[in-house]
Each structure stands twice: as structure tokens, then as C-alpha cells.
Amino acid sequence: MNLHNGTYYWLETLPHPPVYPRLAQDISCDILIIGAGIAGAQCAYWLRDSGLNVVLVEKNRVGSGGTSANTAFIQHAGEKMAHQLVNSFGEELAFRHLRLCKEAIDHLEQAAAQMSIDSSFARRSSLYTASQPNDVEKLEKDYKLLRDLGFAIDFLTEDEIAARYPFRRHAALYCRDDAELNPLAYTHGLIALAAGTGTHVYEQTRVTGKHYEKDAVIYRTDTGHTIRAKHVILAAGYENMRIKAEKNAMLIATYATVTTPVAESLLRQHWHERSLIWETADDYIYMRTTPDNRVIIGGLDERVYHINRNDALRLHKSEKLIQEFNKLFPGIAVQAEYAAAAYYGGTHDGLPIIGMYTDFPRCTFFDSYGDNGIVYSMVLSKIVRDVLVNGESADLDLYRQDRPLLKNKQPILV
Ligand SMILES: Cc1cc2nc3c(=O)[nH]c(=O)nc-3n(C[C@H](O)[C@H](O)[C@H](O)COP(=O)(O)OP(=O)(O)OC[C@H]3O[C@@H](n4cnc5c(N)ncnc54)[C@H](O)[C@@H]3O)c2cc1C
Numbered sequence: 001m002n003l004h005n006g007t008y009y010w011l012e013t014l015p016h017p018p019v020y021p022r023l024a025q026d027i028s029c030d031i032l033i034i035g036a037g038i039a040g041a042q043c044a045y046w047l048r049d050s051g052l053n054v055v056l057v058e059k060n061r062v063g064s065g066g067t068s069a070n071t072a073f074i075q076h077a078g079e080k081m082a083h084q085l086v087n088s089f090g091e092e093l094a095f096r097h098l099r100l101c102k103e104a105i106d107h108l109e110q111a112a113a114q115m116s117i118d119s120s121f122a123r124r125s126s127l128y129t130a131s132q133p134n135d136v137e138k139l140e141k142d143y144k145l146l147r148d149l150g151f152a153i154d155f156l157t158e159d160e161i162a163a164r165y166p167f168r169r170h171a172a173l174y175c176r177d178d179a180e181l182n183p184l185a186y187t188h189g190l191i192a193l194a195a196g197t198g199t200h201v202y203e204q205t206r207v208t209g210k211h212y213e214k215d216a217v218i219y220r221t222d223t224g225h226t227i228r229a230k231h232v233i234l235a236a237g238y239e240n241m242r243i244k245a246e247k248n249a250m251l252i253a254t255y256a257t258v259t260t261p262v263a264e265s266l267l268r269q270h271w272h273e274r275s276l277i278w279e280t281a282d283d284y285i286y287m288r289t290t291p292d293n294r295v296i297i298g299g300l301d302e303r304v305y306h307i308n309r310n311d312a313l314r315l316h317k318s319e320k321l322i323q324e325f326n327k328l329f330p331g332i333a334v335q336a337e338y339a340a341a342a343y344y345g346g347t348h349d350g351l352p353i354i355g356m357y358t359d360f361p362r363c364t365f366f367d368s369y370g371d372n373g374i375v376y377s378m379v380l381s382k383i384v385r386d387v388l389v390n391g392e393s394a395d396l397d398l399y400r401q402d403r404p405l406l407k408n409k410q411p412i413l414v
Contacts, residue, residue, distance in 0.1 A: 081138055152176035238251060244360060248401065254301045259337055356400060
């Protein structure tokens, strides 16, 4: 299942990543994590000092899945606005979720500080603009909610935006709790930390099938060997959906382009605090900078399939992203160097999913789907660690696939 296609900037930033062996013998473990993307890496990170024997397997190379296509905005906010979450889940649960996301960004920063690999983690503010005049009221609602919850957030008027950026928007939220990172380097950094404390990591080792015995799940691999595990975390990204369809999850196609480097002085002059920029529209465009002064522009999502066969569309979308950027920042004017098309997974109700199904005993599906999947992975991986190590987590009920939480018992469809 090919989930993305094109050319990837992050791969170029880490020319000599750590290499891990293929599985060459039958092994047993307490916990098997399937998938070494940023989500599997975060699970390994939280389990690294649990005293459990942990194995992490990856069918390709570490971070070569959706993680390489990721634009790595690190934000507490996902595709549902705070007031929409309150409408769906009620104040108590929505606030708990938002606080967990805020805390997860602190955890991401703490993990980055421990790594020997430079993950380019940097605190950044987010500018979240109103795409339409009637979105201003929505931003006002979120501003009050998030300010009262303790987020460092400002409400910017049209003139205040124009004083900071070379474009006008009806209004915006400016959130000072967010961040950015290099997702491939970050994934390698986490896995190196886990490997350094005893986690066994195998690359180019695909799990191909399983059977159950009384006290374990036995997975077969394409190296001809087996892994016997007491518990399994399926962190195979969007490929989890192929193993177990989840009615709350959906896939759409999205596009991202990375430009050639631009002069740092231009970014300093035109781009207020190198903030992350996004907007309220459903078909939004978003942008950030990189440490080597490139611009990443993403968006133009659509419900089309066969992304892998449509190079012309990918290049057309890249051109469109560049045009949109150049309209906003005529003083910077960028050119595309990398262009990727990718499937991207979200959920109908806006929260990620920890899947625990009776027909998959001893297995936890780790579906950190959402446009802030990295933050969601940090939230979920700590909860899964607590469940596996301590037998419980007070926050599991918020994210389980059978969450009985929706006030009106009906997921809100996008
Ligand atoms: C274009 C794009 C932009 C995005 N931007 C952002 C953003 O700005 N901020 C954000 O937080 N999130 C963003 N996301 C979401 C984010 O990319 C995902 O949440 C995250 O990368 C998913 O990581 P993952 O580890 O779950 O999946 P993946 O990175 O896909 O990792 C899953 C791994 O499992 C492996 N695997 C699958 N099957 C098997 C098997 N049978 N055996 C062994 N290994 C297997 C795969 O090879 C893969 O490496 C974006 C996504 C896309 C596509």
C-alpha cells in the first residue's frame, strides 16, 4: 500500500541515518511495536524505561512512511476548533483533550532535549487566520475558551495582522504555545534513545500474518522468522486501516511542497517571527519555514484516490501552492524544489483513536489520525504506556474507539 509519492525534503536532511538490522532469528518480547514512524517511535520512547522487553519492527527504513511527507507543525489544535470539540464532547472532556495536547508539546520538547540527533525542535507561534468574514466569530469563541484554559493566545484584528505580515485577513488567533521540528530526525532521535536503553529495533522486517496462542500473539515476518509478543501496538500509520477498518477514520489526499532556500533577511523582513501559518477554511493552505530558510507549503486537500499514478496533478498542486504563497508574500517569491502527494488520515469527530477490539486480543491499534498527528501520538503513546505498565490510564476513555462521549451520541460528520 503506497501512501505517498513524490520528492521528500526531510530525507535529504539526514543523509546518514542510523541503520538497524533485519530480523534474523525467532524472538519473544513483552511488547511488539509494528511501524517505526513517528508514532511507533513515540511509543518506544515512553516504554524505554518500563522494564519491559520491547521490540520495534519496520518493513522499510525508520521514518520512511507518512513521517517523511509530514510538514511537522506542532500544534495543540487539530481540524476541529476548540468550540466545536466542546459542542461534540462537552466542556470537561474537550478541555481535558486540549490540556493533554498542550502538555504533549512540552513532552515533545523534553524528548528533543535528550536526543543526540538534532531534531530542529523549535518553539514557534501559530497564526490561525479567518478565511471568511463569518469565521471571525468562531475565532472569538476559541480565543475566549483557550485564553481561559491558560493558553498563551492573542486575538489579532485585521490591522494588527497587516502590521506584522504583508497580507490582510479578517482576524486571526496568535498562539504562542506551538512548535516545529524535523519529523524524520525526531523519529530517529527517539528510536536512538529507546535503542540505547534496550529496545530491539529491526528495519526491513515486515510482519505478514499472525496467530494467537493462550498467552501471546505470534507474528510471522517476511524474513522467515517469528516474533512472540505478550502485547502488540499497531503503529502502522494509515495502513492500520487495512488491517482493521475504523468507521470514525477517513483518508483524503493532500499535497506539500518545499521551496529552494531563500535569503534569511527576506524571511526576517516579511514573516513575523517565522510563525506557523494556517487558516479556518476546510480546503486550507498552511506554511512554515525550515532551519535552512526554505518554505514548506501544504494543503489543497481533496477526496481523490490513486495519488500514486497522478504525477501531473502532484506537480500542478505544487505550482498552485507556490502561487498562493507568492500572492501572500510577494516580497519573498519562492520556487518549488520538492513536491509530494500523500494520503492523510483524519477522524470524523476530530479526536485520534486508541483501538482495542475483541477480535484482535492483545493488540492496540494506534490511530493518531489528524492534522496534528505528532501531538496526538505523544498524547496516545503516554496513555498506552500507562495502560500496559500500570494497567490503567485515566485518559483512555477519551480516545478509545468506543468512546461513549459524544453528548448527542452521534459523531459530527465533516
Ligand atoms: C502531507 C502531510 C502533512 C502532515 N503534516 C502534519 C503536521 O504538520 N503536523 C502533524 O502533527 N502531523 C502531520 N501529518 C500527519 C502525520 O504525518 C502523521 O500523523 C504521522 O506522520 C504518522 O506517523 P505514523 O508513525 O503514524 O505513520 P508512518 O510514518 O506512516 O509510519 C508507519 C510505519 O509503519 C510501517 N509499516 C506498515 N506496515 C508494516 C508492516 N506490516 N510491518 C512492519 N512495518 C510496517 C510503515 O513502513 C511506516 O514506516 C501530516 C501528514 C501528511 C501526509
